Amino acid sequence: MSTDPAPRPHATAEEVEAARHDRKLANVLYHDWEAGSYDDKWSISYDERCITYAADRFRYAAGDRDWPYERALELGSGTGFFLLNLMQAGLAKRGSVTDLSPGMVQAALRNAEHLGLDVDGRVADAEKIPYDDDTFDVVVGHAVLHHIPDLDTAFREILRVLKPGGRFVFAGEPTKIGDRYARALGRLTWKATTRLTKLPALSSWRRPQAELDESSRAAALEAVVDIHVFDPAELERLARTAGAADARVVTEEFTAAMLGWPVRTFEAAVPPGKLGMRWAMFAFHGWLKLSWLDQRVLSRVVPRAWFYNALITGTKQ
Numbered sequence: 001m002s003t004d005p006a007p008r009p010h011a012t013a014e015e016v017e018a019a020r021h022d023r024k025l026a027n028v029l030y031h032d033w034e035a036g037s038y039d040d041k042w043s044i045s046y047d048e049r050c051i052t053y054a055a056d057r058f059r060y061a062a063g064d065r066d067w068p069y070e071r072a073l074e075l076g077s078g079t080g081f082f083l084l085n086l087m088q089a090g091l092a093k094r095g096s097v098t099d100l101s102p103g104m105v106q107a108a109l110r111n112a113e114h115l116g117l118d119v120d121g122r123v124a125d126a127e128k129i130p131y132d133d134d135t136f137d138v139v140v141g142h143a144v145l146h147h148i149p150d151l152d153t154a155f156r157e158i159l160r161v162l163k164p165g166g167r168f169v170f171a172g173e174p175t176k177i178g179d180r181y182a183r184a185l186g187r188l189t190w191k192a193t194t195r196l197t198k199l200p201a202l203s204s205w206r207r208p209q210a211e212l213d214e215s216s217r218a219a220a221l222e223a224v225v226d227i228h229v230f231d232p233a234e235l236e237r238l239a240r241t242a243g244a245a246d247a248r249v250v251t252e253e254f255t256a257a258m259l260g261w262p263v264r265t266f267e268a269a270v271p272p273g274k275l276g277m278r279w280a281m282f283a284f285h286g287w288l289k290l291s292w293l294d295q296r297v298l299s300r301v302v303p304r305a306w307f308y309n310a311l312i313t314g315t316k317q
Helices: 013-019 023-034 048-062 081-089 102-115 151-161 176-196 200-205 209-225 232-241 255-269 276-296
Strands: 069-074 092-099 119-123 136-142 162-174 244-252 309-316
Touching: 048 081, 048 136, 048 162, 048 244, 048 309, 069 081, 081 092, 081 102, 081 119, 081 136, 092 102, 092 136, 102 119, 136 151, 151 162, 151 232, 162 176, 176 255, 209 255, 232 244, 232 309, 244 276, 255 276
Parallel strands: 069 092, 069 136, 092 119, 136 162
Antiparallel strands: 162 309, 244 309
16 A cells, blocks of 8 residues: 555645646645545446446557556556556556545555555656656556646656557547537536526525535636647647657547536536436436447547547557
């Protein structure tokens, strides 16, 4: 188990203000804040649903010809969603999780222990990965690159810790165009929900004001920690400049993102447990159907830069 420092408590308004001028402090504050509720917030699980989701993302970017890898590293692991589910799908025999947030590393290690997976963890900066050269067969991450200030250094570090011929796969990175429409839909949903639930007839659907204020502070931190959005071609060039071979970006979620962002925002704005299983099934199956439409039909006619999620893979020469 990790012996790194304990996670911080929820950030105060003063800490949020200070974090506006320190990206890495913002990342620690935000992700420590979210560690205890992160899996619920993003509907993360470690069962067949998310195992399939994680494995499909990896296969979409890079295939599964080289499975199983001997040793895998996840950068910005959060609670372990991507690596732990990939390991359950057969990606790797041993894993290592890293994150700037002590709270997230502890959560990931608890999840790994519960699942019986061979995983170690360290609090670590992706710009200075605390492992030796040529250590890992594969490096993965989900929704992490857009949090890293110096991506040139991070990609060089990723290639340094990979063994020759090793592969990296990063998924869940926002595109420039996708981020614009997703955030706009999220803001509209939040405003509509918080205003409508002020009506007496809908008061049971309104979260206490203190919780809404806390969510607003978390959203303010989230805006600080989300540093980059990507053009697919520029992301490919970034990886190649760092020395990656065969760097390639694919994208996904166009109409699926237009459903997913309002759904997640609405869920965050109403009391926990209010929506129930029927809502969860509607949201999940709706996302699946639109993802199918995006991948099988719209990807043939819509430019890849218009899709919300970018996935990048490459190898060490």
